[in-house]
């Protein structure tokens with residue numbers, strides 16, 4: 191049990207309750223997102239599960255509603271691999287909610303075979319980075335009017351081996367499904383850094399998170415990782431344990447001065463030198479705006 195406790199990692203210890211607060215979590219029908227949604231619902235928030243498969247979302251939502259006795263767990267369609275779907279989700283949300291206190295950009299894909307999103311972006315970049323970039327842009331006014339508000343971006347320790355390959359952003363010249371994931375997770379950290387800079391003084395703060403190595407469906411595209419996860423299961427976090435750092439960044443009091451920073455096991459942690467490069471962060475921001483056809487000053 192003590193080994194298990196060690197590998198379970200940091201625990202979110204704040205008692206903050208969330209009555210009247212509105213939260214959006216992407217990819218919350220399973221894994222880390224679902225456990226994050228469960229805890230936020232337990233604390234009384236109205237929780238929007240934004241997912242690409244509404245049936246899977248409804249099944250998670252009914253489980254969470256039964257478990258937490260919070261009926262305010264709602265499911266809305268959001269496919270991050272299609273900007274039309276992202277815009278439709280945002281339009282619907284903005285029409286029904288006047289406030290948004292926490293946005294958790296949690297959804298992700300890892301190591302999928304080469305493919306492109308509906309808009310022609312390489313899937314890891316398109317879903318993990320550009321999709322969340324656009325979603326945040328579209329919801330930002332609601333976050334600002336609801337301040338203090340937070341944006342949590344679920345990244346990964348593997349950002350350390352990521353690189354932003356501006357000359358081949360869509361990996362058309364060279365594609366490695368492992369590295370494509372790492373690059374997209376570095377993009378999450380750089381986005382968080384640049385977003386924090388641009389949000390200074392608005393009351394909206396943002397954090398990047400490494401959840402730990404967590405048992406979930408993320409490894410579905412790699413039989414090797416599926417096997418490793420099974421073999422080493424005592425050392426791999428449960429989804430509930432994996433949700434703790436996202437919860438910490440969404441809830442903990444006094445985190446505002448650390449906006450833009452990266453957290454693991456509920457503590458601020460060092461990022462790779464590439465993730466600290468302000469020029470890369472700014473360039474990625476500008477290129478992302480161009481690709482998405484938006485103007486975000």
Ligand SMILES: NC(=O)C1=CN([C@@H]2O[C@H](COP(=O)(O)OP(=O)(O)OC[C@H]3O[C@@H](n4cnc5c(N)ncnc54)[C@H](OP(=O)(O)O)[C@@H]3O)[C@@H](O)[C@H]2O)C=CC1
Nearest residue numbers: 217221222242269270271296297298346403404406407408
């Ligand atoms: N598990 C781990 O060890 C680690 C995870 N992370 C990060 O944690 C986050 C959560 O992952 P985890 O819970 O482990 O993985 P899961 O695969 O269990 O959950 C990922 C979620 O993202 C959703 N998703 C995938 N593609 C899209 C899309 N196009 N549009 C909308 N939603 C989509 C999935 O939906 P569906 O069910 O329909 O496929 C699912 O709900 C990810 O960002 C991941 O990169 C970081 C480090 C380690």
Ligand SMILES: CC1=C(/C=C/C(C)=C/C=C/C(C)=C/C=O)C(C)(C)CCC1
Nearest residue numbers: 345346347348402403418419422425426
């Ligand atoms: C070597 C090794 C492991 C593998 C770690 C790996 C492969 C981590 C990958 C992390 C990922 C995929 C992060 C996602 O963002 C285990 C299973 C922890 C058990 C202990 C030994």
